[in-house]
Amino acid sequence: xxxxxxxxxxxxxxxxxxxxxxxxxSMWPLGFGLACCAMEMMAxxxxxxxxxxxxxxxxxxPRQADLMIVAGTISKKMAPVIxxxxxQMPNPKWCLAMGNCAISGGPFEYExxxxxxxxxxxxxxxxxxxxxxxxRPEGLIQGLLALEDKITGGERKNLLRRFxxxxxxxx
Ligand code: SF4
Numbered sequence: 001x002x003x004x005x006x007x008x009x010x011x012x013x014x015x016x017x018x019x020x021x022x023x024x025x026s027m028w029p030l031g032f033g034l035a036c037c038a039m040e041m042m043a044x045x046x047x048x049x050x051x052x053x054x055x056x057x058x059x060x061x062p063r064q065a066d067l068m069i070v071a072g073t074i075s076k077k078m079a080p081v082i083x084x085x086x087x088q089m090p091n092p093k094w095c096l097a098m099g100n101c102a103i104s105g106g107p108f109e110y111e112x113x114x115x116x117x118x119x120x121x122x123x124x125x126x127x128x129x130x131x132x133x134x135x136r137p138e139g140l141i142q143g144l145l146a147l148e149d150k151i152t153g154g155e156r157k158n159l160l161r162r163f164x165x166x167x168x169x170x171x
Contacts, residue, residue, distance in 0.1 A: 017153075020151050020152050020153070023092065024147075024148040025055045026055040027055065027056050027066060027067045027094070027144070027147070028056065028057055028058070028064060028065050028066055029058050029065060029067040030061075030062050030065035030068050030085060031059060031065075032085070033072055034070065034072030034073055034075075035101060036099075037071040037072045037099035037101065037102065038071040038072050039134070040098075040099075040134045040137055040140065041140060043137045044141060045058055054141075054144065054145075056144065062085045062086075062088040062089045063088055063089070065089050066090070066092065066093045066094065067093065067094050067096065068085065068086055068094070069140075070096070070097050070120040070126075071098040071099060071102065072102065073106065073108055074102065074116065074120060074123070075116060077115075079123050082120070082124065083123050086124045094150075094151070095120065095127055096126070096128045096140075096143055096144065096147060097119070097121070097126045097128070097129045097130070098130045098135060098143070099130070099131075099132060099134050100132065102120045103131060104119050105118030105119060106133055127147055128144075128147045130142070130143035
């Protein structure tokens with residue numbers, strides 16, 4: 001029956017979109033660090049930058065985490081451990097490579113080096129790269145927001161982010 005409207009009065013988002021919105025706004029990173037970049041990651045989680053306001057809480061177990069932040073130099077000895085932690089994380093899960101070492105080996109990648117893995121992408125599927133040596137906490141937060149956008153399909157669809165940005169008002 002037509003009611004004279006071109007669009008229905010109430011529209012429902014797909015279940016997948018709602019779940020993606022929930023996932024993007026409550027990411028739980030795995031709490032581990034590999035080298036100096038991890039200090040900046042820790043700084044991002046404490047009071048000055050406060051990752052909690054984005055719904056992000058570091059978890060001590062891979063079984064409770066859905067985000068792996070590879071922060072620091074990846075030695076060949078650590079590579080199988082990182083891979084095991086990734087395998088222990090439940091799906092869906094995401095990976096962020098933080099710093100030049102995690103992206104491409106950084107200053108330790110040179111001809112003849114034998115101890116460093118030149119990039120986290122050689123071990124786990126990387127979704128977002130945050131360059132810098134080290135990146136500042138603001139850079140990490142920008143990378144995390146880009147990851148949120150990747151999960152939800154853009155800021156326009158991330159209602160909770162728009163809500164926060166507009167001083168807790170929906171626009
Ligand atoms: S990118 Fe720079 S700051 Fe980060 S782990 Fe490598 S050397 Fe350290």
